Amino acid sequence: GNSVTQMEGPVTLSEEAFLTINCTYTATGYPSLFWYVQYPGEGLQLLLKATKADDKGSNKGFEATYRKETTSFHLEKGSVQVSDSAVYFCALSGRGNTPLVFGKGTRLSVIA
Amino acid sequence: GAVVSQHPSRVICKSGTSVKIECRSLDFQATTMFWYRQFPKQSLMLMATSNEGSKATYEQGVEKDKFLINHASLTLSTLTVTSAHPEDSSFYICGGRVRTGTEAFFGQGTRLTVV
Numbered sequence: 001g002n003s004v005t006q007m008e009g010p011v012t013l014s015e016e017a018f019l020t021i022n023c024t025y026t027a028t029g030y031p032s033l034f035w036y037v038q039y040p041g042e043g044l045q046l047l048l049k050a051t052k053a054d055d056k057g058s059n060k061g062f063e064a065t066y067r068k069e070t071t072s073f074h075l076e077k078g079s080v081q082v083s084d085s086a087v088y089f090c091a092l093s094g095r096g097n098t099p100l101v102f103g104k105g106t107r108l109s110v111i112a
Numbered sequence: 113g114a115v116v117s118q119h120p121s122r123v124i125c126k127s128g129t130s131v132k133i134e135c136r137s138l139d140f141q142a143t144t145m146f147w148y149r150q151f152p153k154q155s156l157m158l159m160a161t162s163n164e165g166s167k168a169t170y171e172q173g174v175e176k177d178k179f180l181i182n183h184a185s186l187t188l189s190t191l192t193v194t195s196a197h198p199e200d201s202s203f204y205i206c207g208g209r210v211r212t213g214t215e216a217f218f219g220q221g222t223r224l225t226v227v
Contacts, residue, residue: 032214038154043118043205044218051214087154093214097169099146099161100207100216105154 002027006090006103013080013110021075021106023064023090031092033057033066033073034100038087047075047088080110115139116208118219125196125226133191133222135206141186142208146216147179150203159204162189196226 006023013019025033032051036044048057053068062077073090090103115138125131135145147159147168160176162168162183170176178200180192189208193200203223207216 034215036218041221041223043116043221044207046114046215046217049215089156093216095212095214097144097161097163099158102156105156107154 002031002092002101004090004092004101004103006088006106008104008106009087010107010109013108015082015110015112016079017110019075019077019080019084019108021088021090021108023073023075023103025071025073025090025092027071027092029094031094033064034091034093035062035064035073035075036089036091036102038089038105040086044089080108082110082112084108085110114217116142116206116217116219118206118222120222121220122223123225125224127197127226128195130192130194131196131224133193133204133206133224135189135191135208135219137187137208137217140208140210140217142189143186143211144209144216145181145183145189146207146209147181147189147191148205148207150205150221156205159191193224196224198226200224201226 034049035047048059050057050066056065087105091100093100148156160168160170168181183189205221207218209216
């Protein structure tokens with residue numbers, strides 16, 4: 001079945017540091033890939049997505065590239081801020097009734 | 113756009129009572145709704161998938177008679193936890209998807225505490 005593996009956290013970074021959160025997937029067919037962010041006590045917000053190989057999703061300074069050859073979708077940001085502290089989930093999905101499959105989440109803490 | 117409103121955000125109920133959680137898509141038609149439960153170590157467990165007008169499909173191990181899911185319209189899905197017990201205390205999140213989409217848009221979540 002489909003699955004997502006992302007790096008274990010927590011990750012603690014100083015403000016303005018470079019961020020990478022690794023995500024790899026196993027799937028049949030050609031899934032869409034996503035990064036969601038969850039702030040404390042809140043639901044999930046879609047951060048970015050990519051629907052086919054070599055697509056780059058980007059939003060709010062975050063970006064991730066759909067790499068089919070390495071089955072990866074690593075999240076990156078060049079300079080993190082304290083406000084980026086949250087839990088980040090990598091996910092994949094097909095269409096229709098296919099539910100999203102989530103990784104276990106990576107907690108990011110950014111300190112000033 | 114793509115806003116999902118989930119209500120209530122927090123609820124405390126007594127053991128043995130039932131509680132209903134509503135999930136509304138405010139600006140799109142959610143042909144498919146997903147209900148997840150989030151555990152303390154942050155992992156998300158899919159409980160069920162529902163399509164508008166159809167019975168929900170429950171994941172293995174999820175009691176369908178305990179967690180009643182209704183998706184009566186393209187903008188509303190409800191989860192009713194019946195005869196709640198303390199072990200049902202958790203964070204519940206709903207998400208909606210349009211017919212042609214792959215992403216889901218999620219509500220703010222509901223923190224359920226059963227005392």
